[in-house]
Amino acid sequence: MLTPLLCLLSLPLLMTVLGSPKPHIIFILADDLGWHDVGYHGSIIETPNIDRLAADGVKLENYYVTPLCSPTRSVLMTGRYQIRMGMQHHVLLAQEPKCLPLDEVLLPEKLKQSGYATHMVGKWHLGFYKWDCVPNHRGFDTFFGFYLAGGDYFNHTRKCHGHTLSAYDLRDNDIMVAKQYNGQYSTTLFAEKSQEILQKHNPEFPLFLYLSFQAVHAPLQVPTKYSDKYVGKIDDEDRRLYAGLTTCMDEAIGKVVDTLKKTGLWDNTLIIFSTDNGGAVVQGGSNWPLRGQKGSLFEGGVRGPAFVSGPVLKESVRGTVNRELLYVGDWFPTFVHLAGGTTDGTKPLDGVNQWETISQGMSSPRKEIVHNIDHLHPRPQYLRNEPYQDPSLFDISVSASIRMGNWKLLTGDKGSGIWTAPPELRYVNTFKEHGLITLFNIRDDPEERNDLVHCRPDIVHRLLQRLHFYNNTVVLPREEKHQFDLSDPVVHDMAWTPWQ
Structure with a gap:
C-alpha cells in the first residue's frame, strides 16, 4: 500500500520516486525510403542527421516492413499481421468505403491508458470514409496531416476521380486547413508542427509523437536549393530530385531533435526511425544491392533502413549494429512495455516485445x-x-x-x-x-x-x-464498390473528407 506522502505526489513525480520515468517516444516514418538512400548505407545522398542518430544509437540491419504503405501502417498501429485484417492486398484508395477495421485496438489507445499524450503529424493512409476511421477518433489527442496516399507537397491537393480538378487534403484535427498553409512545403511544415507540439508539452508527462513524413513519396517535388546540391553529382533527374527530397527530410529531422534538446525532453527520449516499404525505383529510390523494390516480396521491397536512438539507450549498446530479426509489428508490444502498460484487450498480437533485444543486445524472440x-x-x-x-x-x-x-x-x-x-x-x-x-x-x-x-x-x-x-487465419480483403458520388470532393467544398 502506498504511504500518504506518495499518494499526494503527481503521477510523473510518483514514477520518478518508484522507478524510471516513462520515456518520450518519437516514431519517425519515412515514405518509400530505400535501403540505399541513407548515408550510413553508402548512399551519395546526404543524410547527416539521420547518420548521426543512427551512429549514436542501434542500427537495425535485419528489420522488416511490408511491401506497401497501408499494410505497413496497419501492422504498426495494431501489432498484427496485415493478413489478419484484410489489409494485405493493396493500399487504401481515396473513394473506397474502407479503413483499418474499427474493432482493432490501436497503439495510441494503449499508450493513452498508460498516461501518454499522443500526437500524430503527417500521413495517415489508413482510411477516412467515416469519422470513426480518422486519427483523432482512434487514439490520437491531436492530428495535423493528410488522409490519402500523397499529393502536391506545396498546395496539399490531390486530383479528384473523373475530374481535372484537385481537392484539398490537409487537416488540423477535424478542421480543413489546406488553404491556410498553401505554398508551405509539407516536409518543413510537418517538422514545424512537430516542434510546436514539443514546445507546448509538459516534460513531466510522457509523450508519444508519430511523425509520418510525406517524403520521399512521389511526386518528386522539392525546393530547388535541396536538389541543386546534387547537380554535377547525379545526372538522372528523378534521382537528383529524390535525393533533394531525402536531404530536406533529414534536415527536418535535425530540427525536431534540436527542439527536443532545447525543451528539456531529449534526456528522456527514445527515437525510432523506419521506412514503410522499399524504395520505388521508378521514382528515384534505390534498394541496392538488394533485389526488388516497393511492392515486391524480395528483400528490396520488405527490408528497410531503421534504427533506435536517444539517451534512453544504455551506453553499452549505443553505436552498435543489431542483426537480430525484427519486424514493424514489434513496436506495438515494445512501446506498451516501455509505457508500463499491458496488451490486455487487444486481439492476439503477432508483434513481440523487442526491448531486451534492442537495449541489451539479447537474441530476438522473433523466429519468423x-x-x-x-x-x-x-x-x-x-x-x-x-x-x-x-x-x-x-x-x-x-x-x-x-x-x-x-x-x-x-x-x-x-x-x-x-x-x-x-x-x-x-x-x-x-x-x-x-x-x-x-x-x-x-x-x-x-x-x-x-x-x-x-x-x-x-x-x-x-x-x-x-x-x-x-x-488458415487469413481474412480476405473486403471488395467494396467505390462510392464516387458520395465521396466526390466536388460536393464537399473541394475537400477530401469523410462522407458516411
Whole structure:
C-alpha cells in the first residue's frame, strides 16, 4: 500500500520516486525510403542527421516492413499481421468505403491508458470514409496531416476521380486547413508542427509523437536549393530530385531533435526511425544491392533502413549494429512495455516485445515473419513443372512469402525481381528468371541470387507447412464498390473528407 506522502505526489513525480520515468517516444516514418538512400548505407545522398542518430544509437540491419504503405501502417498501429485484417492486398484508395477495421485496438489507445499524450503529424493512409476511421477518433489527442496516399507537397491537393480538378487534403484535427498553409512545403511544415507540439508539452508527462513524413513519396517535388546540391553529382533527374527530397527530410529531422534538446525532453527520449516499404525505383529510390523494390516480396521491397536512438539507450549498446530479426509489428508490444502498460484487450498480437533485444543486445524472440499472403494478387497464367505444387499444403500460385530463421520462401507472383543500382553507380541492372517457388538463405545470400529450392526440399516443406498454418487465419480483403458520388470532393467544398 502506498504511504500518504506518495499518494499526494503527481503521477510523473510518483514514477520518478518508484522507478524510471516513462520515456518520450518519437516514431519517425519515412515514405518509400530505400535501403540505399541513407548515408550510413553508402548512399551519395546526404543524410547527416539521420547518420548521426543512427551512429549514436542501434542500427537495425535485419528489420522488416511490408511491401506497401497501408499494410505497413496497419501492422504498426495494431501489432498484427496485415493478413489478419484484410489489409494485405493493396493500399487504401481515396473513394473506397474502407479503413483499418474499427474493432482493432490501436497503439495510441494503449499508450493513452498508460498516461501518454499522443500526437500524430503527417500521413495517415489508413482510411477516412467515416469519422470513426480518422486519427483523432482512434487514439490520437491531436492530428495535423493528410488522409490519402500523397499529393502536391506545396498546395496539399490531390486530383479528384473523373475530374481535372484537385481537392484539398490537409487537416488540423477535424478542421480543413489546406488553404491556410498553401505554398508551405509539407516536409518543413510537418517538422514545424512537430516542434510546436514539443514546445507546448509538459516534460513531466510522457509523450508519444508519430511523425509520418510525406517524403520521399512521389511526386518528386522539392525546393530547388535541396536538389541543386546534387547537380554535377547525379545526372538522372528523378534521382537528383529524390535525393533533394531525402536531404530536406533529414534536415527536418535535425530540427525536431534540436527542439527536443532545447525543451528539456531529449534526456528522456527514445527515437525510432523506419521506412514503410522499399524504395520505388521508378521514382528515384534505390534498394541496392538488394533485389526488388516497393511492392515486391524480395528483400528490396520488405527490408528497410531503421534504427533506435536517444539517451534512453544504455551506453553499452549505443553505436552498435543489431542483426537480430525484427519486424514493424514489434513496436506495438515494445512501446506498451516501455509505457508500463499491458496488451490486455487487444486481439492476439503477432508483434513481440523487442526491448531486451534492442537495449541489451539479447537474441530476438522473433523466429519468423509472414511477409504476406495475398489471394487477390493475380496468379501466374500457367504452372510450370513444379515439384511442390500441392494445393492441399499451400497453393504456390498464391503470392506469398515467409521468413523463418535465415530461410525465406516466396511463392506465386513476387513482384519486381530486378537488381537495380542507383544511376550514379552506373552498374548494369540485372534480372534472373525464377519459378513459382523460390528459397533463399538470407544470412548467406541477402541479395537473393542463389535459389536453393531444389537443394533443400526439407526446408521448403517446413515453410510451406507454416504458410498453410497462417493461410488458415487469413481474412480476405473486403471488395467494396467505390462510392464516387458520395465521396466526390466536388460536393464537399473541394475537400477530401469523410462522407458516411
